[in-house]
Amino acid sequence: MTDEIIDLTNCDREPIHIPSLIQPHGVLLVLQDPNLEIVQVSSNTQEVVGRQPEELLGKRLLDLLDAKQMKLIQKCLAEDFDSVNPLNLSIKHQNKLIDFDGIVHRFNTTIILELEPKKAKGQTGFFDFYQQVRGTITRIQKAPTLLEMCQIVVTEVRRITGFERVMVYRFDTDGAGSVIAEDTNQETPYLDLHYPPSDIPKQARQLYTLNWLRLIPDANYQPVTLIPANNPLTNQPLDLSLSVLRSVSPLHLEYLQNMGVTASMSISLIQDQKLWGLIACHDSSPKYVPYNIRTMCEFIGQVMSVELANKEATEDIDYKRQLKSLQTQFVEGLSQAEYFLDGMVQLKSQLLNLVNATGAVICSGDQCIRVGKTPSEAEVHALLDWIKPQLHHNLFETRSLSKNYPAAESYKAIASGVLALEISKVHHNYILWFRPEVIQTVKWGGNPNKPVEVFSDGSLRMSPRKSFQLWQETVQGSALPWKPCEVEAVTELRSLVVGVVLRQADKLASMNFELQRSNEELDSFAYVASHDLKEPLRGIHNYANFLMEDYADVLDNDGIGKLQTLVRLTQRMEDLINSLLHFSRLGRAELIRQPVNLNELVQQVITTLTIARPQSEVEFRIPQPLESVECDRAQINELFTNLISNAIKYNDKPDKWVEIGFIKGNGQRKVASTSLIFYVRDNGIGISQEHLDKIFQIFRRLHGRDEFGGGTGVGLTIARKIVERHGGRIWVESTPTQGSTFYFTLSAEANT
Amino acid sequence: MNRISASPMQETPLLLIVEDSNEDFEALQRFLGRSTIAIAIQRCVSGEQALAFLYRTGNYVERHAPRPGLIVLDLNLPGTDGREVLRRIKQDDNLKMIPVVVFTTSNNPKDIEVCYQYGVNSYIVKPINFVQLKRDIQMLVEYWFEVTTLPYPQD
Numbered sequence: 047m048t049d050e051i052i053d054l055t056n057c058d059r060e061p062i063h064i065p066s067l068i069q070p071h072g073v074l075l076v077l078q079d080p081n082l083e084i085v086q087v088s089s090n091t092q093e094v095v096g097r098q099p100e101e102l103l104g105k106r107l108l109d110l111l112d113a114k115q116m117k118l119i120q121k122c123l124a125e126d127f128d129s130v131n132p133l134n135l136s137i138k139h140q141n142k143l144i145d146f147d148g149i150v151h152r153f154n155t156t157i158i159l160e161l162e163p164k165k166a167k168g169q170t171g172f173f174d175f176y177q178q179v180r181g182t183i184t185r186i187q188k189a190p191t192l193l194e195m196c197q198i199v200v201t202e203v204r205r206i207t208g209f210e211r212v213m214v215y216r217f218d219t220d221g222a223g224s225v226i227a228e229d230t231n232q233e234t235p236y237l238d239l240h241y242p243p244s245d246i247p248k249q250a251r252q253l254y255t256l257n258w259l260r261l262i263p264d265a266n267y268q269p270v271t272l273i274p275a276n277n278p279l280t281n282q283p284l285d286l287s288l289s290v291l292r293s294v295s296p297l298h299l300e301y302l303q304n305m306g307v308t309a310s311m312s313i314s315l316i317q318d319q320k321l322w323g324l325i326a327c328h329d330s331s332p333k334y335v336p337y338n339i340r341t342m343c344e345f346i347g348q349v350m351s352v353e354l355a356n357k358e359a360t361e362d363i364d365y366k367r368q369l370k371s372l373q374t375q376f377v378e379g380l381s382q383a384e385y386f387l388d389g390m391v392q393l394k395s396q397l398l399n400l401v402n403a404t405g406a407v408i409c410s411g412d413q414c415i416r417v418g419k420t421p422s423e424a425e426v427h428a429l430l431d432w433i434k435p436q437l438h439h440n441l442f443e444t445r446s447l448s449k450n451y452p453a454a455e456s457y458k459a460i461a462s463g464v465l466a467l468e469i470s471k472v473h474h475n476y477i478l479w480f481r482p483e484v485i486q487t488v489k490w491g492g493n494p495n496k497p498v499e500v501f502s503d504g505s506l507r508m509s510p511r512k513s514f515q516l517w518q519e520t521v522q523g524s525a526l527p528w529k530p531c532e533v534e535a536v537t538e539l540r541s542l543v544v545g546v547v548l549r550q551a552d553k554l555a556s557m558n559f560e561l562q563r564s565n566e567e568l569d570s571f572a573y574v575a576s577h578d579l580k581e582p583l584r585g586i587h588n589y590a591n592f593l594m595e596d597y598a599d600v601l602d603n604d605g606i607g608k609l610q611t612l613v614r615l616t617q618r619m620e621d622l623i624n625s626l627l628h629f630s631r632l633g634r635a636e637l638i639r640q641p642v643n644l645n646e647l648v649q650q651v652i653t654t655l656t657i658a659r660p661q662s663e664v665e666f667r668i669p670q671p672l673e674s675v676e677c678d679r680a681q682i683n684e685l686f687t688n689l690i691s692n693a694i695k696y697n698d699k700p701d702k703w704v705e706i707g708f709i710k711g712n713g714q715r716k717v718a719s720t721s722l723i724f725y726v727r728d729n730g731i732g733i734s735q736e737h738l739d740k741i742f743q744i745f746r747r748l749h750g751r752d753e754f755g756g757g758t759g760v761g762l763t764i765a766r767k768i769v770e771r772h773g774g775r776i777w778v779e780s781t782p783t784q785g786s787t788f789y790f791t792l793s794a795e796a797n798t
Numbered sequence: 799m800n801r802i803s804a805s806p807m808q809e810t811p812l813l814l815i816v817e818d819s820n821e822d823f824e825a826l827q828r829f830l831g832r833s834t835i836a837i838a839i840q841r842c843v844s845g846e847q848a849l850a851f852l853y854r855t856g857n858y859v860e861r862h863a864p865r866p867g868l869i870v871l872d873l874n875l876p877g878t879d880g881r882e883v884l885r886r887i888k889q890d891d892n893l894k895m896i897p898v899v900v901f902t903t904s905n906n907p908k909d910i911e912v913c914y915q916y917g918v919n920s921y922i923v924k925p926i927n928f929v930q931l932k933r934d935i936q937m938l939v940e941y942w943f944e945v946t947t948l949p950y951p952q953d
């Protein structure tokens with residue numbers, strides 16, 4: 047046997063709306079406009095109206111009914127037939143008048159008239175109807191809870207119809223049904239029994255929503271064929287979706303027989319255009335329910351359907367009130383919070399209470415905060431990745447996670463139920479709630495796993511259930527279901543949190559804007575400051591020189607010496623201003639990364655430095671050629687210039703050397719060329735341990751101004767800035783009097 | 799064949815110096831004065847004054863101010879600053895032929911770019927160094943008044 051042969055959907059595919067058969071407790075006539083000519087009839091006309099089908103086919107309806115009744119039907123067709131059915135019709139047969147309930151409807155282009163013989167004498171008018179149902183309706187409306195309403199309905203329907211057993215089935219989200227109310231005189235209660243979704247196939251559910259009521263007076267009936275078999279107007283099987291006599295699926299009849307039910311009636315309960323449940327009536331013997339009683343039951347079903355929403359709204363009213371007050375706390379807590387996470391963290395316990403969860407996780411960006419009992423952070427991340435594509439209207443909910451997500455098996459004890467809320471995909475804001483596994487015993491009306499029949503030809507067929515014996519199942523890996531009011535509370539929470547997240551994003555944006563503006567201001571400030579400082583400086587410089595030029599003869603050497611000092615100081619001051627400006631520019635200028643051949647670059651730097659200081663004899667050592675690296679050429683040039691010139695400068699040895707090289711980061715793995723540690727080593731004066739961390743500070747100098755060629759003390763600060771802007775790190779190792787080695791990397795990966 | 803000089807004997811054209819700093823102007827004057835060429839100098843201390851002089855408005859209506867042969871322009875001026883003066887000059891069909899040399903403290907790349915985009919003829923950053931300043935001014939005078947042929951003043 048292969049898997050595909052076991053087809054659990056054969057019930058789902060049966061075209062039950064076009065069986066071309068009806069039940070025998072009435073006749074069906076198909077009529078054609080405009081003269082209401084009879085074009086198709088059920089084959090039982092002789093038994094019900096005393097005419098052979100052949101006598102009727104091709105005739106006008108007028109031949110069967112009198113002109114007054116014809117008018118009634120015409121009028122009915124012109125109006126909304128729901129409000130006029132049933133029509134009181136009578137047909138003369140052998141001088142006897144037979145009374146019928148006439149039910150007429152138009153489906154697409156086809157007019158269908160169904161006639162059910164009236165069993166009871168007399169007519170029921172609107173007033174009787176009203177009297178009969180008024181009390182019931184009042185009681186339904188006054189019922190304090192949903193379950194009490196259902197109990198009233200089953201009692202009332204059983205009183206009106208006289209069925210042995212009347213139940214309310216309720217369907218859950220999976221389509222499985224359970225009996226939530228029952229009134230019966232039978233020994234075995236069906237209350238609380240569950241039925242699998244396959245008990246009522248899809249297309250039957252569809253018909254249940256089209257038709258409020260179905261009656262099977264005798265499940266052992268012989269179906270009646272139609273003559274001709276196809277609707278002659280369409281040449282297709284007649285669509286009996288709205289027919290009251292429509293023959294039901296043999297599978298359904300078999301099901302009823304297995305259950306010991308002979309007569310059955312069901313009334314649809316519909317909420318939001320969806321089948322919410324059924325009022326199901328069963329009897330072990332045949333039972334015909336007249337049309338007017340059925341109408342009454344249908345009316346009760348409709349009123350109950352309307353009341354469902356009201357009753358559900360008042361259900362858990364105290365709990366809902368509690369949720370509302372929690373929401374208010376959230377509003378207060380979050381509206382004061384600067385950031386989404388901060389606000390949420392302060393509301394930990396409320397967060398759990400909001401949906402009666404035992405654990406929750408708040409995710410924002412890469413951060414995750416876990417509250418109560420939750421899976422591990424890694425498990426939460428994996429779970430969230432799995433949930434994301436399944437979010438529907440920002441929500442995901444399940445009560446049995448491990449069923450669809452096997453990875454959750456290991457933590458089902460704490461997270462069988464999951465409710466996930468997406469607040470912002472962009473900012474990666476999510477909240478997850480968890481509920482533990484609750485092991486439950488479910489009572490099924492028979493084994494819910496349908497038996498598969500194997501036929502002699504090897505084909506398989508799902509047969510309707512044979513056993514309705516109580517069948518208990520222990521359900522594992524499931525949590526208590528999330529209540530609609532809890533899900534609603536979460537949905538409302540979302541709009542609240544979205545507000546906070548948006549405000550946060552807005553704030554960040556405006557902070558960025560401010561930062562950018564202040565950066566720009568700082569930038570122009572640096573220029574203005576350097577300009578405005580330089581102007582008087584230049585004045586001092588020039589006037590000192592003017593003095594020396596113009597008053598050389600009246601000034602003595604001491605005076606000239608002081609003016610020269612003045613001039614030298616102004617030059618120093620200019621150097622400092624320029625360095626400061628350069629440093630402030632360095633942080634802002636855009637980095638232009640491109641492949642740079644460092645070997646060539648270092649050679650150029652050395653050449654330039656050598657030209658600038660032809661007097662100093664330095665040996666340059668490059669043990670192995672440097673590689674090409676993605677970096678900003680101008681800045682790296684400056685970096686090497688600073689380091690190499692320092693290496694030359696701070697050296698009092700007779701034989702000076704500077705070594706420039708690199709070390710492969712970590713050595714082991716194959717790494718990109720940026721994962722290199724570069725170094726500039728010298729045999730210079732070295733730096734004492736206590737000063738090692740100070741030398742990168744701006745304007746921090748270790749030597750006298752004029753020692754070792756002087757300098758502004760900004761070179762290494764600039765070097766560090768360049769390295770950091772490239773994502774790298776710079777550090778120094780040194781032994782006083784032996785020499786120093788400056789190491790640096792040009793990317794973050796080389797740091798690890 | 800005698801070479802006919804492009805500029806026949808004539809007076810040295812006027813040099814307009816737009817400079818708000820008295821000290822900087824004094825330094826300029828000092829070094830210009832040492833030049834072998836006698837240069838007539840007109841000084842303006844603000845952008846407004848410079849534009850009034852060039853357009854012969856305000857104080858200069860009656861005086862029939864001569865057209866300068868060269869303008870030395872500081873960028874950071876009170877009020878209408880040098881950038882704006884430069885833009886106005888280079889957008890004016892009559893004035894745009896006068897060479898403009900920006901002589902400023904600013905070495906902001908943005909300033910340099912803007913000035914050249916406006917059509918400045920030369921951009922010099924004022925040095926602090928006395929010797930360098932002296933040299934720069936000497937070269938400025940030599941280049942523009944000796945090497946270059948300036949346009950005829952047009953009225």
